[in-house]
Amino acid sequence: MYKLETRNANLFYGEKQALKDISIGIEPNTVTAFIGPSGCGKSSFLRCFNRMNDLIDNTTINGSFLLDGEDIYEREEVYDLRKKVGMVFQKPNPFPKSIFENVIYGLRINGIKDKDVLNERAELSLKNAALWDEVKDDLNKSALSLSGGQQQRVCIARTLAVAPTVVLMDEPASALDPISTAKIEDLIYELKSKFTIVIVTHNMQQAARVSDKTAFFYLGELIEYSDTKQIFTNPEKERTQNYVTGRFG
Amino acid sequence: MDKHLAISKKKDKFFRILALSLTVFALLILLVLLVDIFWRGFGRLNWGFFNNLPSRHPEKAGILTAIAGMLSLLLFTVIIALPIGILAGVYLQEYRAKNRFAKIVEINIANLAGVPSVIYGILGLQLFVRMAGMGNSLLAGAFTLALLIMPIIIVSTREALKAVPQSLREGSYGMGATKWQTTSRVVIPSALGGILTGIILSISRAIGETAPLLVIGALVYVPFIPEGPNDQFTTLPIQIFNWVSRPQAGFIVNAAAGIIILLLITFLLNGIAIYIRNKWYKKMKY
Numbered sequence: 001m002y003k004l005e006t007r008n009a010n011l012f013y014g015e016k017q018a019l020k021d022i023s024i025g026i027e028p029n030t031v032t033a034f035i036g037p038s039g040c041g042k043s044s045f046l047r048c049f050n051r052m053n054d055l056i057d058n059t060t061i062n063g064s065f066l067l068d069g070e071d072i073y074e075r076e077e078v079y080d081l082r083k084k085v086g087m088v089f090q091k092p093n094p095f096p097k098s099i100f101e102n103v104i105y106g107l108r109i110n111g112i113k114d115k116d117v118l119n120e121r122a123e124l125s126l127k128n129a130a131l132w133d134e135v136k137d138d139l140n141k142s143a144l145s146l147s148g149g150q151q152q153r154v155c156i157a158r159t160l161a162v163a164p165t166v167v168l169m170d171e172p173a174s175a176l177d178p179i180s181t182a183k184i185e186d187l188i189y190e191l192k193s194k195f196t197i198v199i200v201t202h203n204m205q206q207a208a209r210v211s212d213k214t215a216f217f218y219l220g221e222l223i224e225y226s227d228t229k230q231i232f233t234n235p236e237k238e239r240t241q242n243y244v245t246g247r248f249g
Numbered sequence: 250m251d252k253h254l255a256i257s258k259k260k261d262k263f264f265r266i267l268a269l270s271l272t273v274f275a276l277l278i279l280l281v282l283l284v285d286i287f288w289r290g291f292g293r294l295n296w297g298f299f300n301n302l303p304s305r306h307p308e309k310a311g312i313l314t315a316i317a318g319m320l321s322l323l324l325f326t327v328i329i330a331l332p333i334g335i336l337a338g339v340y341l342q343e344y345r346a347k348n349r350f351a352k353i354v355e356i357n358i359a360n361l362a363g364v365p366s367v368i369y370g371i372l373g374l375q376l377f378v379r380m381a382g383m384g385n386s387l388l389a390g391a392f393t394l395a396l397l398i399m400p401i402i403i404v405s406t407r408e409a410l411k412a413v414p415q416s417l418r419e420g421s422y423g424m425g426a427t428k429w430q431t432t433s434r435v436v437i438p439s440a441l442g443g444i445l446t447g448i449i450l451s452i453s454r455a456i457g458e459t460a461p462l463l464v465i466g467a468l469v470y471v472p473f474i475p476e477g478p479n480d481q482f483t484t485l486p487i488q489i490f491n492w493v494s495r496p497q498a499g500f501i502v503n504a505a506a507g508i509i510i511l512l513l514i515t516f517l518l519n520g521i522a523i524y525i526r527n528k529w530y531k532k533m534k535y
Contacts, residue, residue, distance in 0.1 A: 055422060057347070082425035089423070093416040095435050106424040109434070155420065162424060 001069055003028040003166060003196040004049060009063035011044055011053065018044045020220045021063070026213070028165075031188060031197045033207035033228065036217035037243070042200050045217070046168050049198070050085040051078050067166070083110075086159035090171040092151035094143035094158075099126075099135050102143045102154050106162035121161050128194070129157035130187050149180025156187065160195075167191065169199040173206065185210050204244055208232050216240045286512075290505025298506055302472050303488070307499025310492075312507055317474040318387070318467075318482035319456065325391030325478060326398065326455055327448075334399045334451075335444065338406025343432050362400035369397045370461030378465050385466030388478040393461050398451040405447020409440035442529020449522035453515045459486040485511050 002025035011019035019041045026032050034042035044053065051072065053059045065072050072081050083106065094102050101108075103122045112118065122139070126132040131153040135146070143154050152172060159167060169188070173181040188197055188210045201207050207214055208228060215225040216235075224231065224240045235241045242248050301311025341358070345351045373393030383389035413436050421431040437444075462484060469491040471483040485507055492504040 050423065052419065052423060055419070079425040079427060082423055087419075087423040089416060089419060091416055093414070093420040095417060095420065096439050105421070105426075105434075109424065109426045109430045158420075158424065 002026055002066070003068065004198070005064075005066040005069075006048075007064045007066075009045075009048065009065060010061070011041070011048060012060040013044075013056070014058045018220055019048075022222045024215060024222060024225055026196065026198060028196050029192055029194075030212040031192050031199060031210050033211035033214045034198065034200045034217060035202075035204065035207050035214060035243070036223075037248075038202075040217040041220040042215075042217045043170055046170055046198060046200050047087075049166065049168055050082045050087050052087065054078060083162045084164050085166040085168060086162065086164035088152070088156050088159055088167065088169045088172045091175050092148055092155055094146075094151050094154050096142065096144055098140045099143045099146070099154055100139040103157045103161050105158055110162070122157075125157040125161040128160050128191065129153045130183060130190070131157060147180070149176050149183060152176060152180070152184060153187070156184075160191075164195065166196045166198070169197065171200050171202060174202060181206070204232070204246070216243060218243070283512075286505050286508050289502055290507070290509050293502050293506035294509065298503075303470055303483075307492075307495075307497055307503050310500075310503055312485060312488060312510065314471045314474055315483050315485040315488035315507070316510075318471065319484040319486075321387055321475050322390050322394065322462075322482060322484055323452060323455060325387060326394040327452065329391055330395035330399050330402055330451070331448065333395075334402030335406050337399070338403045338444075339410065339432065339437065341403065342407040342410040343436065344428070358400050358403050362404055365460075366397055366458055367460040367464060369393055370464030372396065373461060373465045384479070385468070385481060386479045387475050387482045389465055390462055390467055390482060391478070393465055394455045394458060397458065397461060398455050401451040401454060402447055405450065406440075406444050409443025409447065410436060412443060413439045442525055445529075446522045446526045449518050449525070453518040453522075456511070456515060456518070457486055459484075459490050462487060463490075 004026040005024070007023050009019060009022045010017065022045065034046060036042050047053050048061060048065055049067070049072070053061065061073065067081070067085065072085075095105060097105075100122055103125050104112075104118045107118060107121055123132060123136075126135065131150060134150060135141075135154075143151060146154065152175075156167075156172070172188075173184045176184065185206060188199065191197060192212075199207075199210065211228045213226065214228040214231040216223045216231065216237075216239075218239060224235055224237050226236075231240060232244050235244065297309075298311050299316070300313055301309060302313055303315075304310040337358075341351070341355060345354075370393060373389060373396065377383045377389040377392045378385055381389075381392075383392070417435050417439060418431055421435045426434070467487055468481050468483050469487055471481055473480075475482045489504050489507040489511065492500040492507065495501075
């Protein structure tokens with residue numbers, strides 16, 4: 001069974017249709033990359049999976065979005081859903097709190113107070129986010145004092161701390177320098193064994209490096225979806241070919 | 250083309266000099282006033298001036314009751330205005346539906362911040378002194394001043410919340426937080442510097458107010474320190490106002506000394522506000 005699946009999904013911002021009839025199935029424990037030129041709807045699509053589009057006025061969604069076979073817009077309480085489907089954003093957005101408080105934010109809002117549990121989870125999450133060794137002595141320092149790349153890994157640790165099964169990443173490395181980017185990419189590869197990851201990226205090489213499957217979007221439509229290797233070496237559609245080779249977009 | 254550039258440069262220079270001279274002019278006037286006040290009043294600042302009750306003899310008169318009245322008035326004002334003002338600001342910025350009604354409320358609150366303070370005095374006189382039966386008490390004064398500063402607190406709270414990046418809210422919602430969890434744990438703490446600044450500025454506004462208090466019947470001669478919210482009171486600006494209107498030269502000196510104290514208190518509060526703001530903005534470097 002697919003971890004995430006959509007059937008004939010449409011998304012409207014007011015009158016404007018941002019996504020057209022998209023059907024896709026995402027396997028568990030894989031990395032799937034969404035690529036396409038700006039405004040093609042890939043980020044909007046990503047945000048449907050944890051209902052972040054609910055925060056925007058005048059959005060209409062139809063078709064089905066399934067998590068483990070169950071419709072996320074019908075059955076799930078949205079707060080539960082977002083704990084299962086975590087999200088990492090384009091710009092690192094640590095809260096103005098200590099590193100420790102950032103990482104356990106999700107546990108705090110769930111009312112977990114047990115110190116041992118909090119410490120244990122913070123350490124595990126920071127280790128999962130490959131940040132533990134760099135910050136283990138400064139857990140009480142403000143997360144804002146860290147570098148951009150470290151901040152982004154704090155945000156990843158924060159997302160992992162509530163034990164989601166899916167992690168959505170919206171251009172997680174686009175605001176970072178190449179070294180931090182490489183760290184995040186290594187991390188994504190590591191995380192695949194425990195989580196299902198969907199990543200939106202503008203960087204072709206990044207998509208080629210980290211993902212198992214790639215979906216190419218153009219003007220709100222899913223043009224092509226298959227193994228990453230095939231998309232980048234032998235795509236079926238000419239438009240995909242033109243985009244991945246840099247001839248447009 | 251060169252000629253055009255030359256003219257542009259001349260204009261540029263002209264406006265720079267104009268702006269500079271106007272600034273210097275404004276500062277000069279302020280300086281003259283300050284020097285004058287200090288010249289007259291500085292010698293009057295001694296322990297007795299702080300510690301004496303009001304008196305018919307200028308050299309025996311002090312500002313003890315005025316300072317005590319002012320501080321208790323501010324305390325009650327803040328206790329009344331803070332919770333309402335901050336919660337209203339949070340509601341308007343984070344919770345309200347974005348419809349026409351909300352827009353009208355919003356514009357009216359911004360306008361309220363600009364209503365002349367004597368109008369609040371008249372409102373307070375009818376509403377608190379007469380209808381609520383508080384009399385010309387500390388409490389009536391506090392409610393009136395609270396009405397006066399509430400729009401300022403609301404507006405500055407909203408501005409502070411507006412400055413919190415949307416990405417922080419999304420980060421919190423993305424973790425499965427509810428609206429209230431997001432607002433109370435992320436948004437308000439991030440905006441606290443701006444909110445505090447607004448509060449302090451509104452307090453320094455309240456300190457200087459005389460007109461609404463005179464309207465609601467604050468006394469100009471109070472020979473005792475207020476002991477409870479139902480007592481009558483006077484404040485430093487009222488005391489100064491009273492002294493200025495006396496014919497004896499000695500009271501003019503007292504007034505000048507009182508103004509120095511009032512200025513110092515206001516400067517102090519504004520200084521604290523600026524300090525908090527700078528410290529907070531350094532911490533919140535987005």
